[in-house]
Amino acid sequence: MTATEPLTAVPGGPAAGACPTRFKYWERKDLPHWQRRRRAFRRLTGHDLFPTDEQARMLCEDQFAGDPVAERFVADVFFGEIGHRRGRQLLDRALDHGVDAVPEAPESMRALFAELETVPDWVDRDLVEAGAAVWRRWGTMLFSVAGAITLEIYTEGAVAMPLSLAGGYAGDNALRRFLETSKFWIDVSEPGQLFEPRSQARKTAMQVRVMHVAVRKRVGDHPEWDHDAWGLPISQTYEQMTQIGGAVAPALMLWLAGVQTTPKEMRALIHFNRYMGHLLGVKPRWAPTTIVEQLQVLAMSTAARSYDSGPAGKELIESFPAAFAPREGQRGLKRLRAAYNHRIYSAYCALWMAPSTRRLYDMPPAFPWILIIAARWPLMTAVELVRRVPGLGGVHAAAMDRHRRGWHAAQMDGREAEFDASSALRR
Template sequence: MTSATRTPTAFTYWENRQSPRIQRAEALFERVFRSSPFPSDDAAREFCESLFLGDTVAENFVDEVYAADPTGTRALLDRALAHGIDSLPDVPESMRILFDEFETEPDWLDTDLVERGAAVWRRWGTMLFTVAGGITLEMYTEAAVATPLSLAGGYAGDNAMRRFLETCKFWIDTSEPGALSRIGSEGRATAMKVRVMHVAVRRKVDGHPEWDREKWGYPISQGYQMLTLLGGSTVPALALRLVGLQTTADEIRALLHFQKYMGHLLGVAVSNFPTTIADSLRMTAMVSAARSYDAGPHGKELIESFPAGFAPRPEQRGLARLRARYNYGIHGAYTALFMSPVTRSDYTMPRAFPWVLIILLRFPLLTAIELSRRFLPGVAPVVEKVAVAQRLRWYRDQMNGREAEFDANGALRR
């Protein structure tokens, strides 16, 4: 089996499909489940093409408007997000095109399904942060993912915690009730700011001496953005069963629709975004088979910086220090659950023991809460309310008075 389409040379899916190990696994899967573990060749080729594509509409806006006056344009952007594009005089054409796309609801949109998906994220509370953080570390082994982040510096070294908390803010804002469907909401505003930030980073990384487009495709490409969206749905839903959170099949399908609409707002081409659990797992299997583990020291820095960001800081005392020590230990344990043991063993990570015992001891309680939520009237709203309050409290404690910026103006660190 070969690819007739353009594929980044480090995305070794077509080559690895020919390996005896993958072929044996694929044959066994097909005998047991009567279907392939991988997407169709046409779908795989389309995904490979998407690794060379960016967000043309937002890129035109950044190139023509934002780059000329970042501070002034950010103010215009904030006003348009809060009051609508028509509240601005003399709107640049590229900005109007961007907002026309952003504010037009696609034909496939089911707002009820979006709200059900957002409710799942709210119910997961801080567990969303831990599972998404742990799963993301797996992809930091790939230079196509790690190099832009390493060059930008946001998720590396001392900045890792700050940028992770900005990502948590994104998850919080976009999953509040009505956050994606209400014009002027903070969730939609955050999505647009992240979209512009992606373009700014992409522009700086593309053409950098350390970036090889033939090897890795386009920085923060359409394909890898789609994988990020998938990383917020099926895989974490299944992974969280390890800690007691039992997300149903219907809830996972709602999550996929929620993520598909999120992708639309972020400028991701989602016409072929998986809508079924099976298709989303096939896409995940394809990417897993394509990994080349070529991130080297950049990936190592990113992976090891994540749990280290939770470690107690010298200035912390008393309760703040105890809280930090707990967060450091428990996140180390979560990486042991949500990362491949083989991947984790290649890096210097916090010890999982004894913190993993807390997760094991909490499992029966969380399972009981999940069963009560599903089968006892009136329990579900209480569970969601507690989880939302917990995630906000955790976020504010970690931010310690700071605000998320989603800054698109920072220079590359090298």
């Protein structure tokens, strides 16, 4: 069976649009409670709550699609005669000096870098920069909202199993990998860096892309992975969901914490995340490019949930707030900082997880710490108003950027992000 071959013909769904068996969209989209939600959404917005059937079909099929260009490179180099250690050295040299500085580079590596260095015609550089500026303005709030809202999708085996098998976001590794992801967010949102050929942003994006492919290969070959049920590990659809998780979803959620993002800024975020996704090898059949389309994809994925991640999802979800708790050996200011982070991230999880999801897991108490978020809401709102005063927006953004860098450096405590593609699965 090929990666894009339909698996089933679901009654009521387009014949060519079959989904992995655990993605229950076609069976559930016409249930009464979803029909009520569709009517309410149409009255409010004039649009359907769900994508068109053709768009939904493409999202379903993309759950069996990967990243062929990067996969050929990884198979050639990392899993071939060159091996992981030497392959990483070649990759880093090409990222630092250009692929022409690697005369022994195989054709698959040259094809990968040709794709990296080609800016698609649809890209609006000014809009990309405007979206990156929003991430910088959010500061550490990006880290908190992105980390917390991601827990919702960990209920799904298609997402939780690759992360659980790789071990990066579970148990004691949860904080380390989250901080690596935070480093990625910082790097790619630096001004102008996504378009600079030798920038740290592009280097980090390529390292993450290669890491995803290596994990996809290992997990896809693992006996616990069910291709019919979940499609391809780290598929195009779920990678695209990550881009939505950096655009409209957090923009709306942050209003609950007093951070206001306008529709114009959301449109810039969508474009920025789409180009960032391109650098990561995310090239879906259909990319939602409007606020409504991103909401439709979120609604579709919510309707399709099967809550089948079991112990893997439980470990991932419960590991996230626990990762910020004080660690053995921490003293003084470091311990106080860790204690605060643990409590405020527990509150963020309560704020941005659905209560019905949170009740399924053993999560730390949010009260009274959530009162901190409520108490500072007026201040955050005032800051949002002040930053719109001419001349003050740049000052605010610079301060938030410095704060996120300082927070990340304190958490890393001298360590460096590795984005390692060589690690074996933990079981």
